[in-house]
Amino acid sequence: MEDSLVPTALTSKIDPSVIAEQLKRVLASPxxxxxxxxxxxLSxxxxxxxxxxxxxLKGYALGLDVFDKPEDFDPGIDTIVRVQANKLRSRLDLYYGKEGRGDPVRIHVPKGSYAPVFEIAFDPELSSEPVSSEPEPGGRKSLAVxxxxxLSxxxxxxxxxxGFTEEVIAALARFREVSVLSRHVTFRFRDRSRDPREIGEELGVHYLVEGSVRHWAGNLRVTAQLVDxxxxxxxxxxxxxxxLNVDSLFDVQEDIAARIATEIAEPHGIIHRTGALHRRAGTQTFDAYQCRLLATEYWRQPTVEQHARVRDLLERAVQLDPDYAGAWGMLAIVYGDEVRGGYNFQKEPPPLDRALKAxxxxxxxxxxxxxxxxxxxxxxYHRGSFDTYRIAAQKAxxxxxxxxxxxxxMAICEALLGDRDKGFQLIGRATELSPHPPGWYHAVTCILHFQxxxxxxxxxxxxxxxxxMWNGPELLVLMCLGQLxxxxxxxxxxxxxxxxxxxxxxxxxxxLAIWHAPDELSERIRNGLNKVGAF
Known part of the structure; x- marks a missing residue:
C-alpha cells in the first residue's frame, strides 16, 4: 500500500503560524x-x-474527542473514525485540486495514519516562477458530475x-488534464429533469457525468454515463x-469512483481519445492542448516514427504555452524514452538531463x-538517485x-529495488483501473514473475x-523459454x-543498466537467453 511511502510530518521546517493560517483557509473553503x-x-x-x-492520534481517542463516542467505544466494530478520515482526505484532495491549488502549504492526512503531513508547495517570496491565478490551460476539458x-x-x-457523487468528483479532480466543478454547483440540479445540452450551456462545461445507485438485500449496482x-x-x-456482504461500503465507493474517473479522465482515457479525434483550430493555448492530445496514443503502441512525431508535438506545445504542466510532464517521459527505447537518441544535452529539467x-x-x-x-530512478526517487514517488x-x-x-521500479510484493500490488492495481491495459503492462508482470x-x-x-513495448519484446519470451x-x-x-x-x-x-536490474536477476536473464542461443 502507498502508506509505506508517506514521510513523517514536516512541522519542524514550517512555521506553525503559517500552518495555522493555512488551516483557516481550508476550513473557510466550500x-x-x-x-x-x-x-x-481536521482542526x-x-x-x-x-x-x-x-x-x-489513534482511532479510540478520536472517537471520544471528536465524535463524542462513549468510553466503551470500539473502533474495530464502529468504523466512524476510519470512514470520516477517508472522507476528510477526499475533501482535502478536492480543495487542493481547485481553490487551494496555489496555496503555499499543503495539509495531507496519509492513509494508515491520522497525523497530518505539512508540506511547502511553494515559497511566494523565493519562487522565481509566477503563480498563475488561472488553474489550467484554456483547452483543458471541463466536466460536471x-x-x-x-434507484433503491x-x-x-x-x-x-x-456519497458516490462526491467520491467520483474527488477521483476526477486528481486528473489535472480535466477541470471538475464542485458539488455545490451541481447539487442544485438534483431531482430536475433537464436536457444535458441546456445544463452544459448553463454550467459552461464540455461533458456531464451522470449516474445512479441501487441498493437491495446487500447488493449494490452503480451505473455511470459520460455525456457530451x-x-x-x-x-x-x-x-x-x-x-456489500463481502466488501465495506466505503471501500466499494472508493474503488468504483476510481474506476469511473480513470476510464473517463486519465491521459489515455475516453475524453482525451475523443478529443484527439476532433482536432480543431483555435487559440495558441488550444493548439498546445491539441498537441498534447495527439501525443496520448504513443504510449499504447510506440514506434521510432511515433516517438519523433510526439517529441516534436510536445516541444511545440510547451513553446505555445510555457506554463502547460501536463505537456512538460509528457515531454519529460518522451525524452527518457530516448534512453529506455533507444528512440531518436540525441546526445546533447543528455536525454535524462532534458527529462529532469522538463x-x-x-x-x-x-x-x-x-x-x-x-x-x-x-x-x-533511471539516473540512479534512489532516495530522490522515493520522495518523488510518495508525491506522485x-x-x-x-x-x-x-x-x-512504479511497480517495476519498486520490484527491482527489492520490494516485489509492492510491485505486484501496483501492477495489479494499474491493470484493474485500465479498461484496456496496454501490452507493456504485461512486460512489467513478466519481469516480476521471472524475478x-x-x-x-x-x-x-x-x-x-x-x-x-519499445524494443525487443522477443527478449522476454526467449529468456523464459531458456529457463524452462x-x-x-x-x-x-x-x-x-x-x-x-x-x-x-x-x-x-x-x-539492464538503465533499469538498474540486480546482479542476480541480470545473470538469470542472460543465462536464459544463452540457453536458447539468442545471441
Missing part, C-alpha cells in the same frame, strides 16, 4: 464550511500534531447516491456490481500534476493513486505484450529478434 464535524475533525488533527501529540440518482426505492438510501454536453450524446456507459518544470508549475510527478520519479501517489501508467512504472522464479507465469505474460529448457520453441523468435533489433546483446545490456 469543501469544509458547511460541515461542522469535518471542520472539527483537532492539525492542532494536536502542532502541539507534538501526533503520535497519540450530476447528482447520482437513488427508499428515500433513506439517498446518502448512498450522494454539446450534442447530448451518450459517449460511454458502464455498470458496476458489488456485494519534469521539474512540470512539477514547479503544478505540484499536484501526476504526469509531472510520474516523469520526475521515473527520471530520478498523493497526487493521483489512480493513474494506471504511473502505477505500472520470483515463476517462469511459466512470466512466459504467459510475455506472450501478451504484442507490439506495445524449451529451446525448440525459440527458433522463429530468434529470427524475428535479429530482424527487428540490429544488436540484441547491446540492447539487453542497455536495458
Amino acid at each position: 469543501q469544509f464550511s458547511e460541515t461542522t464535524r469535518m471542520k472539527r475533525f 483537532h488533527l492539525v492542532t494536536e500534531t502542532l502541539a507534538g501529540r501526533g503520535d497519540e 450530476m447528482p447520482f440518482d437513488n 426505492g427508499d428515500p433513506d438510501q439517498e446518502y448512498l447516491a450522494d 454536453a454539446l450534442s447530448g450524446e451518450q459517449i460511454v456507459s458502464d455498470a458496476y456490481d458489488r456485494d 519534469a521539474e518544470r512540470s512539477v514547479s508549475l503544478d505540484p499536484m500534476n501526476a504526469t509531472g510527478q510520474h516523469a520526475l520519479f521515473l527520471t530520478h 501517489l498523493r497526487a493521483n493513486p489512480n493513474y494506471p501508467d504511473m502505477l505500472a512504472d 520470483a522464479g515463476a517462469y511459466e507465469a512470466a512466459l504467459a505474460s510475455a506472450r501478451q505484450i504484442g507490439d506495445a 529448457d524449451r529451446e525448440e520453441d525459440a527458433t522463429e523468435l530468434i529470427q524475428r529478434l535479429h530482424a527487428n533489433v540490429p544488436d540484441p546483446s547491446r540492447l539487453l545490456e542497455t536495458l
